[in-house]
Amino acid sequence: MSDELKSFKISDQVKRTVDKPKKGEGAALSAPSAGFPRIEALIESDSIDLAWVEARKSQLVALSNDGSADSQTKGGARKATLAYKHVGELIDHLLSTKNAMLQDSE
Numbered sequence: 001m002s003d004e005l006k007s008f009k010i011s012d013q014v015k016r017t018v019d020k021p022k023k024g025e026g027a028a029l030s031a032p033s034a035g036f037p038r039i040e041a042l043i044e045s046d047s048i049d050l051a052w053v054e055a056r057k058s059q060l061v062a063l064s065n066d067g068s069a070d071s072q073t074k075g076g077a078r079k080a081t082l083a084y085k086h087v088g089e090l091i092d093h094l095l096s097t098k099n100a101m102l103q104d105s106e
Contacts, residue, residue, distance in 0.1 A: 043094050050088060057084045
């Protein structure tokens with residue numbers, strides 16, 4: 001894991017929200033989530049397709065290298081590219097942890 005991920009704390013970046021409890025039939029069906037349902041669904045699925053992460057990263061790299069874009073757009077694209085890199089590393093780490101846990105249980 002990179003040094004940038006070791007010091008990363010999601011609580012520093014995102015304020016915690018309070019969700020109102022659901023009433024009725026939908027309340028029994030909804031499972032508690034840590035706040036990242038898309039990543040949770042990826043990790044829990046049998047096959048993982050991360051092509052969307054790589055495609056978005058390549059679009060952002062092209063935008064950050066675009067000569068006609070202004071400096072604010074280029075800076076934003078660089079930051080977003082780094083964020084997508086972190087997402088890829090996070091998913092890889094979570095998958096390796098999941099696989100290790102599954103092997104230990106067998």
